[in-house]
Amino acid sequence: MFLYRVKQFLWYLNGKITEKDLKYIESKLNNNEIILFRKLAINEQKHCINVAMDLEKICCSKKINSYELIKVALLHDIGKIDVRLSIIDKSILVILDYLSKGRIRKFNSINKINVYYNHGEKGANILKKYGYNERFLYLIRNHHNSNIKEDEELNLIKYCDNKN
Numbered sequence: 001m002f003l004y005r006v007k008q009f010l011w012y013l014n015g016k017i018t019e020k021d022l023k024y025i026e027s028k029l030n031n032n033e034i035i036l037f038r039k040l041a042i043n044e045q046k047h048c049i050n051v052a053m054d055l056e057k058i059c060c061s062k063k064i065n066s067y068e069l070i071k072v073a074l075l076h077d078i079g080k081i082d083v084r085l086s087i088i089d090k091s092i093l094v095i096l097d098y099l100s101k102g103r104i105r106k107f108n109s110i111n112k113i114n115v116y117y118n119h120g121e122k123g124a125n126i127l128k129k130y131g132y133n134e135r136f137l138y139l140i141r142n143h144h145n146s147n148i149k150e151d152e153e154l155n156l157i158k159y160c161d162n163k164n
């Protein structure tokens with residue numbers, strides 16, 4: 001699993017935001033959301049666009065209303081805007097998480113470790129100020145919470161997140 005993760009990060013090393021990506025973002029987000037979104041590192045923007053596109057396809061095939069969910073997908077990692085994790089940082093954190101069985105989580109006074117584990121909560125806190133509803137914030141906050149299993153929308157987001 002963790003080797004797959006490392007490989008995933010390497011895919012994003014050369015990530016660029018294309019015209020098509022920009023059009024996609026502009027069609028799904030309002031101006032304030034675009035400003036926020038563009039604060040993410042390029043590789044994170046690319047990741048979020050891929051998550052949103054996958055999610056949209058699944059919603060289409062299952063006839064699920066995707067308007068809010070696509071916004072959630074695009075903004076799900078917004079908790080990473082203040083502390084940037086490079087591809088190398090992430091690869092190291094994935095390995096340390098694996099080797100320590102998640103015990104490095106307690107070193108959350110280190111910014112990068114904190115953001116790696118807690119960016120869902122951070123993201124929800126950032127978005128709270130913009131007046132999103134509780135459900136929207138809940139999905140952002142819990143997108144890495146493995147204790148919640150029975151939430152179909154959350155599971156969809158987790159699935160598309162893990163794929164990308």
Ligand SMILES: [Fe+2]
Nearest residue numbers: 076077143144
């Ligand atoms: Fe995340």
Ligand SMILES: [Fe+2]
Nearest residue numbers: 047076077161
């Ligand atoms: Fe993500």
